[in-house]
Amino acid sequence: MSARILVVDDEPNQLVTISRILGRQGHEVLTAENGARALEKVRAEPVDLLITDLNMPVMDGMALLREVEELPARPATVVLTGYGTIQSAVEAMKHGAADYLIKPCNPDELKLVIDHQLEMRALRTEVANLRREVSRHQQRYGALVGESPGMREIYRLIEAVSRNKSTVLITGASGTGKELVARTLHARSPWASGPFIAVNCGAVSESLLDSQLFGHRRGSFTGAVQDQEGLFQAAHGGTLFLDEVSEIPLGLQVKFLRAVQEREVLPVGATRPRKVDVRLIAATNRDLRAEVEEGRFREDLFYRLNVVNLHLPPLAERPEDIDPLIDHFVREFATSYGVSPKQVTPAARERLALHPWPGNARELQNVIERAFALSDAEQIDLDDVEPALSGAAPRPPGAASPSRPARVLPLEDAERDLIAAALEQSGGNKNEAARLLRIDRQRLYRKIEKYQLG
Numbered sequence: 272m273s274a275r276i277l278v279v280d281d282e283p284n285q286l287v288t289i290s291r292i293l294g295r296q297g298h299e300v301l302t303a304e305n306g307a308r309a310l311e312k313v314r315a316e317p318v319d320l321l322i323t324d325l326n327m328p329v330m331d332g333m334a335l336l337r338e339v340e341e342l343p344a345r346p347a348t349v350v351l352t353g354y355g356t357i358q359s360a361v362e363a364m365k366h367g368a369a370d371y372l373i374k375p376c377n378p379d380e381l382k383l384v385i386d387h388q389l390e391m392r393a394l395r396t397e398v399a400n401l402r403r404e405v406s407r408h409q410q411r412y413g414a415l416v417g418e419s420p421g422m423r424e425i426y427r428l429i430e431a432v433s434r435n436k437s438t439v440l441i442t443g444a445s446g447t448g449k450e451l452v453a454r455t456l457h458a459r460s461p462w463a464s465g466p467f468i469a470v471n472c473g474a475v476s477e478s479l480l481d482s483q484l485f486g487h488r489r490g491s492f493t494g495a496v497q498d499q500e501g502l503f504q505a506a507h508g509g510t511l512f513l514d515e516v517s518e519i520p521l522g523l524q525v526k527f528l529r530a531v532q533e534r535e536v537l538p539v540g541a542t543r544p545r546k547v548d549v550r551l552i553a554a555t556n557r558d559l560r561a562e563v564e565e566g567r568f569r570e571d572l573f574y575r576l577n578v579v580n581l582h583l584p585p586l587a588e589r590p591e592d593i594d595p596l597i598d599h600f601v602r603e604f605a606t607s608y609g610v611s612p613k614q615v616t617p618a619a620r621e622r623l624a625l626h627p628w629p630g631n632a633r634e635l636q637n638v639i640e641r642a643f644a645l646s647d648a649e650q651i652d653l654d655d656v657e658p659a660l661s662g663a664a665p666r667p668p669g670a671a672s673p674s675r676p677a678r679v680l681p682l683e684d685a686e687r688d689l690i691a692a693a694l695e696q697s698g699g700n701k702n703e704a705a706r707l708l709r710i711d712r713q714r715l716y717r718k719i720e721k722y723q724l725g
């Protein structure tokens with residue numbers, strides 16, 4: 272390994288001898304006769320290694336070490352010392368010198384010490400570069416995990432749309448990471464320091480959603496005791512995340528369209544619209560196009576929202592992401608439970624790999640959390656995951672994802688399986704299961720009875 276080395280000594284003989292040895296070993300050598308001159312040189316042009324005497328006029332070796340310590344491209348430093356002054360070499364090492372050489376130094380010793388220091392420095396640089404790389408990667412995709420082609424495509428799209436303000440529609444089944452993607456998009460955008468405001472459009476009544484989103488004037492309805500700014504305005508200069516956007520009642524969709532189109536809102540009871548500057552991200556686990564066809568969602572609003580579509584594939588379609596997600600959630604829960612990360616046994620991993628994951632990443636997250644909550648063991652074994660998975664049979668290896676059945680079933684069996692899967696995904700919540708199946712509750716109750724799923 273050849274390097275640029277600066278040798279500092281007030282004895283010209285020493286400089287000549289050491290320079291000659293280093294030159295023969297293939298290094299580029301600079302010299303200086305005191306600390307002040309040396310400092311000028313390293314400031315002008317960085318060096319890889321500095322070898323310095325301690326006792327020198329003008330600026331001594333210790334003072335030089337202290338100054339060099341502050342430099343952005345700090346070289347490795349080695350001090351030269353006589354037999355009688357080893358104590359000061361030790362002192363110098365406390366001040367940042369990496370090693371010392373005793374005068375007169377012989378070529379072999381010089382080579383040994385220098386090579387070692389250069390190697391250490393190369394390692395340090397490499398580690399620093401890797402750290403930077405990792406943190407750049409984390410900044411880029413937030414906490415998103417997975418290197419499957421499907422996730423890579425998501426990263427590519429995030430990269431492409433984060434810089435502009437186009438409206439983004441994130442689609443994908445429940446638990447696939449839609450909200451996480453929305454947050455990542457915001458964090459990667461130029462207005463990341465602005466607010467990120469999430470609204471669940473399905474959680475409240477039409478009138479409440481109206482005043483929540485658009486605000487209201489004092490006295491515009493009973494209970495409106497003061498002017499209230501809506502979430503659209505609160506998100507000004509940032510991102511407004513409209514979760515479960517398919518649930519916006521038809522009656523509100525026109526008002527919504529206007530807000531999206533004109534970037535202005537009309538608070539309930541107000542006569543004058545307010546301008547807002549927000550990036551809109553909408554998310555849904557429904558097929559919004561089908562909602563349009565069935566007359567439940569305005570087509571014009573759909574096109575306004577669906578400018579860029581990010582579709583998150585279900586976990587079962589990207590099985591290579593399961594292992595990295597297991598590790599990610601294990602680290603996450605180890606941190607939040609304040610324990611060291613647990614090993615996941617190969618048997619447990621194999622079982623998790625075969626699960627069809629109807630609840631996607633969130634379901635996997637729940638399985639790992641359960642293992643942390645219920646067991647103190649240092650590893651997560653088959654027994655710790657199996658009970659949480661019992662609802663669904665393991666996917667036969669190599670079989671197609673559950674959305675494309677591998678074989679044709681009698682219709683009744685298929686219906687029974689679908690209803691069981693919906694109940695599992697909804698955690699036994701029949702309202703939610705009915706919603707997933709898009710049938711009404713009464714009909715679901717009849718089917719549950721028929722197939723004795725209750």
Ligand SMILES: Nc1ncnc2c1ncn2[C@@H]1O[C@H](COP(=O)(O)OP(=O)(O)OP(=O)(O)O)[C@@H](O)[C@H]1O
Pocket residue numbers: 414415416417443444445446447448449450451452556599632633636
């Ligand atoms: N690719 C991923 N990497 C890391 N964590 C993920 C990933 N995908 C999902 N998660 C985690 O899984 C959980 C569920 O994700 P999220 O809430 O974003 O899903 P969602 O699609 O919004 O679900 P829902 O439709 O039910 O609202 C979150 O805790 C999220 O952090």
Ligand SMILES: [Mg+2]
Pocket residue numbers: 449450514
């Ligand atoms: Mg969500």
